[in-house]
Amino acid sequence: xxxxxxxxxxxxxxxxxxxxxxxxxxxxxxxxxxxxxxxxxxxxxxxxxxxxxxxxxxxxxxxxxxxxxxxxxxxxxxxxxxxxxxxxxxxxxxxxxxxxxxxxxxxxxxxxxxxxxxxxxxxxxxxxxxxxxxxxxxxxxxxxxxxxxxxxxxxxxxxxxxxxxxxxxxxxxxxxxxxxxxxxxxxxxxxxxxxxxxxxxxxxxxxxxxxxxxxxxxxxxxxxxxxxxxxxxxxxxxxx
Numbered sequence: 001x002x003x004x005x006x007x008x009x010x011x012x013x014x015x016x017x018x019x020x021x022x023x024x025x026x027x028x029x030x031x032x033x034x035x036x037x038x039x040x041x042x043x044x045x046x047x048x049x050x051x052x053x054x055x056x057x058x059x060x061x062x063x064x065x066x067x068x069x070x071x072x073x074x075x076x077x078x079x080x081x082x083x084x085x086x087x088x089x090x091x092x093x094x095x096x097x098x099x100x101x102x103x104x105x106x107x108x109x110x111x112x113x114x115x116x117x118x119x120x121x122x123x124x125x126x127x128x129x130x131x132x133x134x135x136x137x138x139x140x141x142x143x144x145x146x147x148x149x150x151x152x153x154x155x156x157x158x159x160x161x162x163x164x165x166x167x168x169x170x171x172x173x174x175x176x177x178x179x180x181x182x183x184x185x186x187x188x189x190x191x192x193x194x195x196x197x198x199x200x201x202x203x204x205x206x207x208x209x210x211x212x213x214x215x216x217x218x219x220x221x222x223x224x225x226x227x228x229x230x231x232x233x234x235x236x237x238x239x240x
Contacts, residue, residue, distance in 0.1 A: 007041075007043045007045065012169040015143075015164065015169065015170065015171050016164040016166075018041070019164035019171045019172070022037065022041075022162040022171070023160050023161065023162040023163055026161050026162050027160075027161055029161070031060055031175040031176050031179065032060065032063070032064070034173060034175040035061055035063070035065075035145075036064045038061075038064065038065075038143060038145060038173055039061075041143070042141075042143045042171070043065070044065075044069075045141050045142040045143065046065065046069075046141060046142065046144070046145070047069040047070070047138065047141045047144050048068055048069070048070045048071065048144070048145045048146075049070075049072075049073075049144055049145065049146050049147075050070050050071070050072055050086075050089070051072075051206060052072060052082045052083075052085040052206075053085075053195075053196050053198075053199060053205070053206045054184075054193055054194065054195045054199065055089045055092075055093060055193050055194040055195075056147065056188065057145060057146070057175065057176065058070045058093055059093060059191060059193055060175060061095070062093050062094050062095050066094040066095075067094060067095065068095050068096065069095075069141075070089065070096065070097045070098065071098050071100060071134070071137055071138070071144075072097060072098070072099050072100065073099075073130050073133055073134060073137075074086075074099050074100065074101050075102065075129040076102065076105060076129065077118070077129070077208035077210060078208060078209060079206065079209045079214075081196050081197045081198050081206075082196055082198070082206060084197075085194060085196045085197075086099070088194050089194055092194060093194075098137070100134065102128055102129045102132065103128075103132065103133075109128060109129075116210070118208065118210050118212055118213055119210070119212045122212065122213070122228055122231045122233065123233070123237065127237055129208075130236050130237065130238060131236065131238055135168060138168055138170060142170055142171060143170055143171035143172070143173060144165075144170060144171075144172060145172075145173040145174070145175060146172065146173070146174055146239070147174075147176060148174045148176075148177055148239065149174075149176055149178075149179055149184075150177055150178060151179075151181065152205070152222065152224055153224035153234055154222070155224075155234050155235060156224075156239075159174050159177045160174065161174055161175065161177050161178065162174075181223075201216070202216035202217060203217070203226065204217055205223045205224050205226060207227055207236070212228065212229075213227065213228060214226060214227060
């Protein structure tokens with residue numbers, strides 16, 4: 001394993017060039033190979049983000065970089081099952097779970113913008129409670145990993161395995177981008193991966209608890225169709 005002192009400080013331009021090269025070379029690599037590359041290349045300047053739907057990516061990262069930082073966004077609106085999954089992941093796996101919170105509590109946001117902003121302006125609510133905290137929380141890293149998969153929805157069909165995130169000037173890694181749901185299920189079964197209980201209750205994609213944000217998916221709908229179902233959007237803004 002490369003030691004921390006062996007990892008160079010890289011400029012945004014160097015990170016972009018590295019991402020472009022790795023995007024070509026790792027397109028057909030296994031998720032485990034991608035994670036090993038990330039651990040060797042970035043060391044502790046690499047973090048994993050998790051919505052706590054499951055612990056697949058956190059587990060993958062921990063096998064390559066024990067003690068890896070796993071970032072969770074606590075929006076103040078989560079299902080109890082999601083908070084429970086976060087706590088279980090922190091207890092069970094050799095990872096360092098870091099919980100990020102928005103600058104305002106829900107009550108403070110309600111006082112400034114009015115109650116139930118998520119029903120009236122979901123884009124603003126997501127920007128305040130998800131995008132801004134993540135941008136702030138990723139400041140000390142050169143690369144971050146996400147659990148995006150191409151089969152989740154049409155908007156994610158072209159997700160690269162490795163790319164450059166120009167908004168944050170970091171390398172963005174989607175180690176399971178090419179996986180299908182069957183691949184996820186097989187990995188979960190093989191390794192006994194922790195799952196959010198809501199996955200077995202009709203919620204294949206789990207966000208905030210208000211119904212305007214997350215609802216059960218109708219039969220035949222893609223995994224993301226229960227997210228902001230009446231708002232005409234499928235992404236919170238983190239991946240746009």
